[in-house]
Amino acid sequence: MGVWSAHEGELGIIKLIDSDGKEMAYGIMSATEEWMKPGPVQFKTTITFDAKNAEKGTLIIHNNPGDGSGDEAGESHQFEVPIRFKP
Numbered sequence: 001m002g003v004w005s006a007h008e009g010e011l012g013i014i015k016l017i018d019s020d021g022k023e024m025a026y027g028i029m030s031a032t033e034e035w036m037k038p039g040p041v042q043f044k045t046t047i048t049f050d051a052k053n054a055e056k057g058t059l060i061i062h063n064n065p066g067d068g069s070g071d072e073a074g075e076s077h078q079f080e081v082p083i084r085f086k087p
Contacts, residue, residue, distance in 0.1 A: 011043040012063040018054040025049040051085040
């Protein structure tokens with residue numbers, strides 16, 4: 001469903017970067033249930049970071065389009081979410 005698809009139970013990666021572009025955390029989104037079924041599948045990851053020296057950052061979420069070419073692999077997608085660590 002949609003443009004995000006799993007490859008071997010992995011949906012993709014998440015990176016948290018600070019406002020200077022330094023990577024603060026990295027996580028792999030993995031299926032929490034059977035991923036070879038029709039319909040939506042739940043995924044999760046855990047990232048650990050220290051934001052004491054950062055005020056803002058960006059959460060970047062990349063999909064895993066899979067291996068291969070043509071119909072064997074999906075399209076590469078990503079989106080970004082701005083983060084503010086301090087009010």
